[in-house]
Amino acid sequence: MAETDLIGTRVPVLDKGWIELQDVMGDDNAIVAAARASFLGESKGPDKDKKLLFYLLRHRHTTPFEMVEFKFRVRAPVVTWWQWVRHRTFSFNAQSGRYTPFEENDFYVVEPDAWRLQSSDNKQASEGLLADGQWLTDALISHYEEGFRLYQQALAAGVAREQARVFLAGFSVYYTWVVKTDAHNLMHFLKLRMAPDAQYEVRVYAQAIYEHFFKPALPWTAEAFDLYQLKA
Numbered sequence: 272m273a274e275t276d277l278i279g280t281r282v283p284v285l286d287k288g289w290i291e292l293q294d295v296m297g298d299d300n301a302i303v304a305a306a307r308a309s310f311l312g313e314s315k316g317p318d319k320d321k322k323l324l325f326y327l328l329r330h331r332h333t334t335p336f337e338m339v340e341f342k343f344r345v346r347a348p349v350v351t352w353w354q355w356v357r358h359r360t361f362s363f364n365a366q367s368g369r370y371t372p373f374e375e376n377d378f379y380v381v382e383p384d385a386w387r388l389q390s391s392d393n394k395q396a397s398e399g400l401l402a403d404g405q406w407l408t409d410a411l412i413s414h415y416e417e418g419f420r421l422y423q424q425a426l427a428a429g430v431a432r433e434q435a436r437v438f439l440a441g442f443s444v445y446y447t448w449v450v451k452t453d454a455h456n457l458m459h460f461l462k463l464r465m466a467p468d469a470q471y472e473v474r475v476y477a478q479a480i481y482e483h484f485f486k487p488a489l490p491w492t493a494e495a496f497d498l499y500q501l502k503a
């Protein structure tokens with residue numbers, strides 16, 4: 272599949288999030304061509320080109336992988352955003368709650384069978400699921416409804432959008448943002464955020480990128496990444 276065929280593809284993630292490929296520049300051949308620029312060479316055919324790309328990734332000759340760029344549009348809760356923006360090599364532009372009022376449905380609802388229990392040996396992690404989480408899901412929805420009612424009351428009283436939003440459930444509200452990075456830094460993000468110790472709400476976005484965009488756009492790179500970084 273040509274990488275440009277993927278542009279505009281939107282993949283659903285979580286209860287009402289998604290990730291969409293807005294643009295992609297370059298492919299596996301662009302990585303090989305950049306590496307061959309070192310000695311002013313050209314393509315030597317698919318077999319030798321693929322071998323060279325594997326050599327580059329294996330020996331961490333990373334700059335050729337920066338020649339490929341991806342731009343995504345993402346809709347995800349703030350808890351996901353909070354972790355994603357720690358990746359300083361990415362460029363972001365996000366929706367602003369100062370301009371755009373939030374809607375009643377803009378909140379992440381955890382399904383009754385998806386409440387994760389606190390891990391006993393890792394303070395940051397979860398393990399296993401709560402047996403019956405219906406009451407918690409119901410409580411979460413009531414909490415959102417009450418917060419949203421107060422938010423609307425504050426707006427109706429003339430309070431600024433930038434301040435009225437303090438009534439909204441901070442970690443759960445859905446935001447939309449645009450994010451751009453190159454294949455080298457995207458692989459770093461994927462390795463960290465697809466790992467079992469990454470929080471589920473960011474892991475599912477990383478997995479969606481890997482399966483739906485990274486693998487089809489860069490099949491050789493994805494194969495080498497799997498071999499030398501994910502499985503290493």
Ligand SMILES: Cc1cc2nc3c(=O)[nH]c(=O)nc-3n(C[C@H](O)[C@H](O)[C@H](O)COP(=O)(O)OP(=O)(O)OC[C@H]3O[C@@H](n4cnc5c(N)ncnc54)[C@H](O)[C@@H]3O)c2cc1C
Nearest residue numbers: 354357358359360361395456459460463464466468469470
């Ligand atoms: C499981 C997990 C748990 C985490 N827990 C916490 C936590 O408890 N608290 C917390 O604050 N963060 C936490 N983080 C975030 C983590 O510390 C990193 O901020 C985040 O993963 C981004 O990684 P990075 O800096 O390597 O990536 P990027 O910011 O994308 O940078 C990529 C690489 O560029 C280089 N680089 C970028 N900027 C600089 C710089 N200014 N100086 C030198 N080199 C630079 C580094 O080599 C870096 O690895 C956690 C991350 C994970 C995956």
